[in-house]
Structures are given as structure tokens and as C-alpha cells.
Amino acid sequence: MKFIHAADIHLDSPLHGLSAYEDAPVAALRNATREAFKLLVSRAIEEAVAFLIIAGDLYDGDWRDHNTGLFFGQQMGRLRQAGIRVFLVWGNHDAESEMSKKLVLPDNVTVFGHRKAEVHLLPELGVALHGQSFKDKAVLDNLAVGYPAPVAGLYNIGVLHTALEGYAAHASYAPCSRAELHAKGYDYWALGHVHEYQAWQEESGKQSVIVFPGNLQGRHIRETGRRGAVLVTVEGGQTQIERLYLDVLRWEAVTVDASDCHSIADIARELGRALEALLATDADVPRAVRVTITGASPAHGLLFGRGPQLRAEVLNQIAILGNDKLWLEKVKLATQPVAARAGQTESLEALADLHQILDAAATDPEFLALLARDLQPFVGKVRGEVNEDVPLLDLARSGELAALAQRVAPALMARLAQGD
Incomplete structure (x- = not known):
């Protein structure tokens, strides 16, 4: 039976x-x-x-x-x-x-x-x-x-x-x-x-x-x-x-570890491999995929503010695979900066003062007041669809400027340390 x-x-x-x-x-x-x-x-x-x-x-x-x-x-x-x-x-x-x-x-x-x-x-x-x-x-x-x-x-x-x-x-x-x-x-x-x-x-x-x-x-x-x-x-x-x-459209979550990636091109290649592995099972089922980039990565600083480019790279990898049944739902950035190695100490000395300033920024009332003055008129004019590419906008809109400074500082230091 x-x-x-x-x-x-x-x-x-x-x-x-x-x-x-x-x-x-x-x-x-x-x-x-x-x-x-x-x-x-x-x-x-x-x-x-x-x-x-x-x-x-x-x-x-x-x-x-x-x-x-x-x-x-x-x-x-x-x-x-x-x-x-x-x-x-x-x-x-x-x-x-x-x-x-x-x-x-x-x-x-x-x-x-x-x-x-x-x-x-x-x-x-x-x-x-x-x-x-x-x-x-x-x-x-x-x-x-x-x-x-x-x-x-x-x-x-x-x-x-x-x-x-x-x-x-x-x-x-x-x-x-x-x-x-x-x-x-x-x-x-x-x-x-x-x-x-x-x-x-x-x-x-x-x-x-x-x-x-x-x-x-x-x-x-x-x-x-x-x-x-x-x-x-x-x-x-x-x-x-x-x-x-029996599902006819499948939702998937793909996580890409960028720990060994030094550039956006490296991340793009890892993305391509991850998407290809995803399609190895039930390739005929249409899929909507969310991609999350994780890991303590040398490319962390490069990714800051580059949401639209990274989304374009994911779409490009999907196009390269030639699968017309794969759609991108969202790209999320969850990388962390790589801790400075001993050999990098001298090269980072020139940024030491800036590092201290950024550390203090989150608790500096005068700085936070200036930040609020400059940001609030701007965030009120940003269209809703931009949130996906600039997730920190939510912190600015809600007035959580101390948290905003804490989030931005590591990415800014990583980017400056690479001479970008």
C-alpha cells in the first residue's frame, strides 16, 4: 500500500x-x-x-x-x-x-x-x-x-x-x-x-x-x-x-570563503566554482541564489563600497555558465580584515595616527554630531533599492552613527593599507 x-x-x-x-x-x-x-x-x-x-x-x-x-x-x-x-x-x-x-x-x-x-x-x-x-x-x-x-x-x-x-x-x-x-x-x-x-x-x-x-x-x-x-x-x-x-523554483544560499582572495577577480573565480558546483544537482530546476562572501580576506578593503561591481561579477559568472535557469537574489558581504602580520608593522606605521583617530571616532561626541549633520540630509534622498548595495545606510538612517563608524573603520584601514 x-x-x-x-x-x-x-x-x-x-x-x-x-x-x-x-x-x-x-x-x-x-x-x-x-x-x-x-x-x-x-x-x-x-x-x-x-x-x-x-x-x-x-x-x-x-x-x-x-x-x-x-x-x-x-x-x-x-x-x-x-x-x-x-x-x-x-x-x-x-x-x-x-x-x-x-x-x-x-x-x-x-x-x-x-x-x-x-x-x-x-x-x-x-x-x-x-x-x-x-x-x-x-x-x-x-x-x-x-x-x-x-x-x-x-x-x-x-x-x-x-x-x-x-x-x-x-x-x-x-x-x-x-x-x-x-x-x-x-x-x-x-x-x-x-x-x-x-x-x-x-x-x-x-x-x-x-x-x-x-x-x-x-x-x-x-x-x-x-x-x-x-x-x-x-x-x-x-x-x-x-x-x-517537486519544487519548480528553488531558493539556494551559496557561501564563498574569500580568505585566500587578494582581488575581486580572485573572488569572482571562487564564485564561478561555487555556482558550478551548485548546478551539479538538479540542473534543470530554476534557482534563485543568494551569495554571501565571508572570511578574513586580504580583499576586504577592496570590497568596501563595491557592492554594485561585485553583483555584476556574480551576474557575469552566471552568464559564463550559460544557465538561463539561475537568477541572483542578492549578494551579501560578510568579510573581515586580515590581522596585520609582523612583517607589515613598518609599512603600517604611517597609518598609526589615523588608526587611533578612527578608534576614538565612535565615542567622540563632536565627530558624531558632524557626521549626523553631513549624513542625514543625504540618506533621506537615497532611493530604497540602493539599500542592497550600501547596507550601512540603515545605520545612518536610524542614527546609529557610533556603530557606523565602528563598521567603516576596519574596511577603510584595510583599503588604505593596500595603497588604494
Whole structure:
């Protein structure tokens, strides 16, 4: 017997972080959650699964119009024609009280109620499904304790939208512990709410298999890496889990260590190698990548104020690779200056006085007052899109001038020490 377990689809949720850029894949951003859901349905049909479980947050919230519901109904119709049933619970995003628009669901779709945990039996498969939907967005009670005892002689599945025991980066809704889930005696817990894949499975098979499949499609740069659902196969009393990667646009974070780089050209070459390694897996999946440059680097001073050039170098490396499915989300600079070596002492003596002045600047009221006078009229006129290239603008805007001086001083000294 096979089934697919998915969660946190957030249908028609917008993707964030690329729309401001000229080369952004606008259509892919707009339709990514729908396209991923189509792939999920297609895979269910290909695998001839007995049923599909959706463990909450099918929708991102109340529909703008009925098109979201019409799309879902169409996809459920595909499963209906293939003889595949669907079982779902509502989560915090699509709780009963959050949804003002509804359409009648096909007869192959079963929704667990919110008043108490319900049981649906599939005797022809030897399966019992237990679940309870959210009535309101903020369900703070432990729903798991109210789930009924397992049905003897059947494969028991619990469907629950929960933060579990602190594994979610989100609000702690319907909290419970793994120990409580094991104590129920179910064979499998199909969980939702946590957007990262996590699974707990004892080799002995004496405890419940507990799985968060993660969300179906990453929606922003904080949801990096492969996304999808899980295919569960039950045979001979054993439960096997296989991850299904179904995302249609993937967010990636690439870190480049510039510790051995002496120039922007050196960094560009390291960038190229890192991006090429990224594309070695699932090269056909479109990607949006954030690049972070780190390390105590001899090039630290050279990078100060060169955000636009570095972004251009990343775009150039992408062009060299010739991959039209790779887009740049952002470049972040997180390098540090290299500590002065003993042999450099004499060459830096001429900068010693300046070094002392810069060290004192952050605590000099007169200097900070002059800095405020000069900077405030300027930062008020800078367009918002410049923030990415000049991240220190936020410190200037908020009046944190002491912190600004502390951040600028090391980069300025490193740049001067190189004779730039």
C-alpha cells in the first residue's frame, strides 16, 4: 500500500525576493505553488497511490477570488478520475474561521472536522486515519491528546498540524511532544506546519514513524534547498519513506570563503566554482541564489563600497555558465580584515595616527554630531533599492552613527593599507 504525505502547500502564496530585479522569472514566481501542486498530483497518479494526505495549510489564507478554489477542484478531479482519495486537515493559515469563500469539494476529498478528532476507516486497505482541523488560526491547545486509540488490526495514521516540541520557526500552534505521539500507538504520524523536512523512524519499528514533509514549494530565501512531499510505502508491516522533490523554483544560499582572495577577480573565480558546483544537482530546476562572501580576506578593503561591481561579477559568472535557469537574489558581504602580520608593522606605521583617530571616532561626541549633520540630509534622498548595495545606510538612517563608524573603520584601514 502506498500513499503520499504533503503539507504546507500555501496555494497561490506569492514568492518574495526577486520581483524587484529586471531578470526575475515573473511568471515562475506567480505560478510556482500551482505548478508544484500539479507535479504532486501527477506523481500521485504515476505512483498509483491509494490516497493523498495534506496535513494543513493547503491555502495561504482567505482567497482573493474563487480561482484558487477552482484550481484546487480541477486537480482533485484529476485524482478522482484516477481513483485516488484525498484526506486533509485545515491548519493555521486556512483554519475554518480564516476562510470566507468556499466551493463544494469533489467526493474523493475528505476533510477532518475541527470540533474533535475524527476517524475514517479504509477497511479494503486495512487503514484507519485520525485527524482534526484547526477551527481558528491560533490553536494553542494540545490536539494530539484528544486523538482516539488506534483501531486494532489496522495501519493507523494520525494527521496533525502542529509545531511539535519547538521544531518550528513559526508560532507554537497545537504543541505536543514526540513522546506523546509515540504513546498513541499509531503507525505513522503525518504532520504539517514545520517547513523543513524532518523524520523520526526507529529501525526496530516499535515506535511511530513521525514525519514533517516540509513545504511543497519554497517561497523566499529563508526556505532554501529541495522541497516537496514524501511517498510512504507499507509492506510486510514495514514503513518506508521516500522524499519526492517537486519544487519548480528553488531558493539556494551559496557561501564563498574569500580568505585566500587578494582581488575581486580572485573572488569572482571562487564564485564561478561555487555556482558550478551548485548546478551539479538538479540542473534543470530554476534557482534563485543568494551569495554571501565571508572570511578574513586580504580583499576586504577592496570590497568596501563595491557592492554594485561585485553583483555584476556574480551576474557575469552566471552568464559564463550559460544557465538561463539561475537568477541572483542578492549578494551579501560578510568579510573581515586580515590581522596585520609582523612583517607589515613598518609599512603600517604611517597609518598609526589615523588608526587611533578612527578608534576614538565612535565615542567622540563632536565627530558624531558632524557626521549626523553631513549624513542625514543625504540618506533621506537615497532611493530604497540602493539599500542592497550600501547596507550601512540603515545605520545612518536610524542614527546609529557610533556603530557606523565602528563598521567603516576596519574596511577603510584595510583599503588604505593596500595603497588604494
